[in-house]
Amino acid sequence: MVKRTRYSEYKNAYANYEFELSEDGVLLMRCHTNGGSLVWDWKAHDEMADAFADVAGDREIKVLIHTGTGENYNADWGLLPDGRPPEEPLYQAMPGERGLHKLDEKAWYNRNLQFNVLSVDVPMISAVNGPCNIHSEVPLMGDIVLASEDAWFQDVSHFPRGMVPGDGQHVIWPYLVGANRGRYLLLTGKKLTAQEALDWGAVAEVHPKDTLLERAWELAHEIAKRPPLVLRYTRQLFTHPLKRAFLDDLERGTALETYAQRGFFPFGGGMEPLDRAWDAKPWSS
Template sequence: MGTTNLADYQDKYDMVHFEREDGILTMRLHSGDGPFMWTMPDHLKLLSAFADVAGDEQNEVVIFTGTGDVFSGPLPTAPELGARIRPDSTPREWERRYWEATRLELNLLDIGVPVICAVNGPAVRHAELVFLCDIVLASETAEFQDSVHFHDHIVPGDGCHVVYQEIMGIRRGTYFLMTGEIISAQAAHNLGMVNEVLPPDALMLRALELARYIRQRPVLVRRFTKILLSDKLRTAMHQRLGHGLALESLAYLDGADAVS
């Protein structure tokens, strides 16, 4: 802690808006101030943003949310399916991807204060980031899908295999990843993935209410509770993330010829 401050990163990222009041930092994903649509460069930007947030000791609680009516997209279109299978990729390229995928997940877990995720709409790309947060609130309009791995001819090895089996159980998590299943906010609540489901206009109000409640606890109570209660996920990620990425890369390098 203590290596960054808000002025260092507030205007650093073109896809994250930061705002802090009374120690509560809101980080809002966006694309051109509209709903957030993932691009490949965003992976590197967001892992860096998580590191900056983790390094700012003035952040006492974090609210992580999206913009408009989508948390993270887009859904893949039919021509996209399998389009990213590149048999000409090299192990050196995958070394870089390994580092990026590892740090994206672990940098979020390394934020040393409670993180509340306010899911304002569908989360269909990198939705596993939602479930690495400590408290998950969802709009009634939210839904969850892993749209870019098995569904798109890619092994779900960059953290998805860890997160979904941990929060859903082995049987449900496996089914979710292998079928491209879309889970509604209410179904996610019934499965214990989401803590509360709220009307869209009540989502951020509730997130702020919880953030203010958490901020009233003594500083070390907040920080050490976060460390203690995120330890199981952090341990699972350290144990299994590398194996998943290795298998993902091998299948990817096998190439489009293997698709049948």
């Protein structure tokens, strides 16, 4: 359960999440790192769960626009300014009891992230402003999903890197595009272009990058004209079957992912697929 919040309490609470509230009750939530594209690290991961809890608890807003900043929606993994990873990959990063508890904490944040997004009680418009290869389930849980022409979707952080497809990827993709296409995308690490995502039914509209947010605001202002209870109950109606899907499968996928990570956990480096067998040595290049 989320708690009751107000815009003034959370608007400046997060380093990676910027908020703007319009006069007609449309809340813009923009992901960023220092004003540029979001760099996905554990702090950003954990605080996204908390940020969505705050948004979900705000009963004054009427519509949520969720988007990124700059070139990517969410396709950087802790890279340095020159694009290099900050450290070499390490694949035995979670040994012993300390590792077990760290993995459990990350799984806890992950479950909260998905369910807090689904707890947002007003229509949610996702404007995917560029490549998204980590936690794509977040924007895809929007009621209207828009994508820029240069956007693409990919689950590179799981099976291609030697992990069980978790983090809600195993729920959202088969739910949206069908079991066969969903499994294919997760197993191959396919980059699904914005146009393919439109053809597959994962997004509703594709727009030039410079007009994407304008279209999101246009839709949001129109939706916000409806009565508050209509907005809330419509979102509840739309999210109910998705909540059931996540209740049925999220915990199991997260548990299997976490259990498998006890033997092989790809930490550090960039977001590249494995370039050799998982047990090959040495891993440093």
